[in-house]
Amino acid sequence: MVRAARKVTSGEVPAKAEAAEPVVAPPMPAKPVPSSAKKKAPEPVRRSLGTIITVAVTSLACFVFGGLLSSPLLMGLGVLIWFTLMSPFMAAWASIGAVTGIATLGTARFMFPNVLVEPPSKFKVGPASDYPLNTVSNKWKDLFGIWIVHTDQYEGKNLIYALSAVCTHLGCTPNWLDGEQKFKCPCHGSGFYITGVNFEGPAPRPLERVGLRIAEDGLLEVDKSLKFQEEMGQWTDPASCVDVV
């Protein structure tokens, strides 16, 4: 050691340092490529909004009509179209659209409530000459729920009036029995004379009259918005009947 120090001091280079080779780094190993990256990922299928709507509507239509027509084939076709042509993304959007559409239709339906179309309360029933004395006409019973009666048996007056075809017991529709000259209720057996006055069964009061008058054109006109009850003394009202002279 002392000798080497002397050599350095004297300017001599050690023999070992003269023989040293430059160090060369080994080449880097190749970076392994993941197997998944080697395969090219398939391009996602892109469809336009129009295609999505068409597919959704077609499959839903097949499914719904298949259900209505009880056709499993058509329903199966709808399911097949849906799952074959719809990607999950499309299916999600189509489902959202379908739910939104149904909710919108339900709301729109709510805005238009059911309308019950009833026959008018005022209507013409022809001239008085169409109704002979002591007859009951069933002509308007089914459509308007009234009989036109022409009789002289109520207080001896020759009258035409319109009787309501509603039993005063529980609201059934009686029948006019021409042979027995009475109205008979099929529900609990109430009976009414041609005048409308009750005489048998549980009905507590006579049938009701509705409004009747001779219109400007000479025809009889019924007004069902007007009601006249015998027990209330309303059959004396001129609007409840037509005097035949």
Ligand code: FES
């Ligand atoms: S409803 Fe007519 S007798 Fe009962």
